[in-house]
Amino acid sequence: MTTLVLAALAVLLAGPVPWLMTRLHGFRRTPRAAMVLWQAVALAGVLSALGAGLSLVTVQLVGEQSVRSYALSAIPLSLTGLVLARLLLSGHRVGTGLRQLRRRHRHLVDLLAEDHDGVHVLEHExxxxxxxxxxxSRVVVSSGTVSSLTDRQLAAVLSHEQAHVRARHDLVLEGFTVLQEAFPRVVTSKQALAEVQLLVEVLADRAARRRQGAHALVSAFSALLDGGLVQAPEGAVAATGSDLQVRIGLLLDDHRHRVQAGVLLLLAAGVLVLPTLLVVLPWLQGLAG
Structure with missing residues (x-):
């Protein structure tokens, strides 16, 4: 029974639950709590997938010790190993690829851009x-950005990018990309990754708003878009990387939404506890037996 519950939970947490969460746009009003919930769902999905196989192995081995029980336990153990191997392989591929891209781009930035107190300015209109x-890390702007923004607007954009660097949002995005690449498309959702990317930008927007105010950041976004914004290179994290209209609306919302944040954090804790207990309890019962 535990195996079936864990397997069903793994499927739900990999596909239907993220799909539903992408449609609950109100979660974006509390981006930090929403991000914690997204991470909890992703981790619980992995734990459930691994735990389903391990719990079945436990069931087979707790009973009669025979060649048949060992043979039957080899099947779920192999499937669990396959899931783990896909995760590790995906992590290696995604991590290696991103680091190579960023290493090459940092080298180009160091060659072509001028360093102004930690901000690298590329000569481009x-x-x-x-x-x-x-x-x-490198924070990069073009000379066209510098000339098209006021000092306050430029400071807001730089605060946004520096927030990405400080919080290591790239690691959050990398983790979700690994999961996206590790599992078949039928049980993953591109919309889930896009939602996490949006939340990362909203978190950086909030950090910039605390330092420079909402008006400076909103007006900076508008000026950049009016100037014909150039897309950031692959592997970078850009201030204008996700839906700006949605983010501007969230920037203008200065309410705390403490109740929603608390509910989302409780949901995150519950999502993590359930598969953990379902994995641990069979092992404890097996040891007691």
Whole structure:
């Protein structure tokens, strides 16, 4: 029974639950709590997938110790190993690819851009602003961005990018990308990854708003778009990387929404506890037996 529950939970947490969450747009009003819930759902899905196989192995081995029980336990153990192997392989591919891209781009930025107190300015008339995250991060803007924004607007954009760097939002996005690549398309959702990308931008927007105010950031976004914004390179995290109209609306919402945040955090805790208990309890029962 535990195996079936865990297997069903893994499927639900991989597909239907993220699909539903992408349609509950009100979650975006509390981006930090929403991000915690997204991470809890992703982790619980992985735990459920691994736990389904492990619990079946426990069932087979707790009973009669025979060649048949060992043979039957090899099947779920192999499936569990396959899930784990796909996760590790996806993590290696995604992580290696992103780090190579960023390493090359940092090298180009160091060659072509001028460093102004930690901000790298590329000589280009089209506006762009992004960060190249990592241990040796770079915040990059074009000369077109500098000339098209006021000092306050530029400070707001830079605060946004620096928030990405400080919070290591790239690691959050990398983790969700790994899950997206590790599992078949039928049980994953591109909309889920897009929603997490939007939440990351909203979190950086909130950080910039606390430092420079909402008006400065909103007007900066408008000026960049009017100037013909250039898309950031692959592997970078850009201030204008997700739906700006949605983000502007959220920037203008200065309510705390504490009740919603609390509910989402409780949901995150519950989502994590359930598969953990379902994995641990069979092992404890097996040891007691």
């Amino acid at each position: 089209a506006p762009t602003a992004y960060c190249v995250p990592g241990l040796r």
